[in-house]
Amino acid sequence: MLxxxxxxxxxxxxxxxxxxxxxxRQAAPAxxxxxxxxxxxxxxxxARSQPGAQDRIILADGQPxxxxxxxxxxxxxxxxxxxxxxxxxxxxxxxxxxxxxxGGWVExxxxxxxGGIPRP
Numbered sequence: 001m002l003x004x005x006x007x008x009x010x011x012x013x014x015x016x017x018x019x020x021x022x023x024x025r026q027a028a029p030a031x032x033x034x035x036x037x038x039x040x041x042x043x044x045x046x047a048r049s050q051p052g053a054q055d056r057i058i059l060a061d062g063q064p065x066x067x068x069x070x071x072x073x074x075x076x077x078x079x080x081x082x083x084x085x086x087x088x089x090x091x092x093x094x095x096x097x098x099x100x101x102x103g104g105w106v107e108x109x110x111x112x113x114x115g116g117i118p119r120p
Contacts, residue, residue: 042067043105046082046097063088070094081108 041057045067049055054068070083081098097105 042084042086042095043097043107046084047105
């Protein structure tokens with residue numbers, strides 16, 4: 001009998017079992033966590049830059065390089081992708097990074113022969 005009285009008083013007051021119910025529409029929505037900045041310096045450069053931007057970066061292996069955002073485009077998958085030219089003492093290499101559904105960036109393989117940087 002006491003349990004029924006406690007249950008009913010909790011429901012009426014709005015602070016009992018019903019307030020903790022997972023489908024309570026009055027509950028505040030959980031704040032979405034912001035994605036962490038990428039650890040890879042090329043991914044971090046691509047995430048913050050617009051086409052034509054250029055910056056000096058230190059690669060993950062400690063080697064200095066120049067990164068230039070060649071272009072941004074939407075891939076056939078619907079994801080936003082960015083082509084980055086990374087120049088070191090060994091030459092220039094294309095890297096393509098694409099946005100993830102979680103808000104981060106991942107490197108993908110280039111589909112163009114020769115890496116895709118030279119344009120006629």
